[in-house]
Amino acid sequence: MQEAIKQVAHFMAIAARTAPKTKGEDFVTVRVLDKEETQKLGEAMINYGKEKGIAGFVRDGQNVKDSEAVLLLGIKDATPAGLNCGACGFSSCSELQPKEMKDFKGPQCILRALDLGIALGSAVKTASIFNVDNRIMYRIGVVARLSRMCDDDLVMGIPLSAYGKNIYFDRKG
Numbered sequence: 001m002q003e004a005i006k007q008v009a010h011f012m013a014i015a016a017r018t019a020p021k022t023k024g025e026d027f028v029t030v031r032v033l034d035k036e037e038t039q040k041l042g043e044a045m046i047n048y049g050k051e052k053g054i055a056g057f058v059r060d061g062q063n064v065k066d067s068e069a070v071l072l073l074g075i076k077d078a079t080p081a082g083l084n085c086g087a088c089g090f091s092s093c094s095e096l097q098p099k100e101m102k103d104f105k106g107p108q109c110i111l112r113a114l115d116l117g118i119a120l121g122s123a124v125k126t127a128s129i130f131n132v133d134n135r136i137m138y139r140i141g142v143v144a145r146l147s148r149m150c151d152d153d154l155v156m157g158i159p160l161s162a163y164g165k166n167i168y169f170d171r172k173g
Helices: 002-019 035-052 055-065 110-129 138-146
Strands: 028-033 071-073 154-161
Touching: 002 028, 002 071, 002 110, 002 154, 028 035, 028 110, 035 055, 035 071, 035 138, 055 138, 071 110, 071 138, 110 138, 110 154, 138 154
Parallel strands: none
Antiparallel strands: 028 071, 071 154
16 A cells, blocks of 8 residues: 555656646646655654644644655745736735745745646645545645755645545544
């Protein structure tokens, strides 16, 4: 099972990598965490949750520890698309200057964030094709950045497992 899930994680990485991007410009990053790295990430999430008193990090950290792999998808050094659409809250792209915020670096160009969303959707669609349970998790990205497992500006994680029941739903905490 573990080897099959690892292979699916790599197929998901391909799906994310080849997903459409705004203006054909690629700022999406992709990284597959193996079982050992997944365990370290889960522990770090649990410790962070206990330290900050945030039960959701503890719950999600346990889910990550119970997973065979994690796919990290993010954006790094994404320049604005140059369309001056204003969706980021600024009237022109030249005003958008991301800086370190609470959990991520932002604000980000909404079109680049949409690129990340499309990549995430492509990846979880691929997991679904192979019947591998998964869930996109914001908290994975927070702790992956804090623990320097990645240096993305904005990152999400997708844990992967295959049990008799999906472990990422009907959770308490």
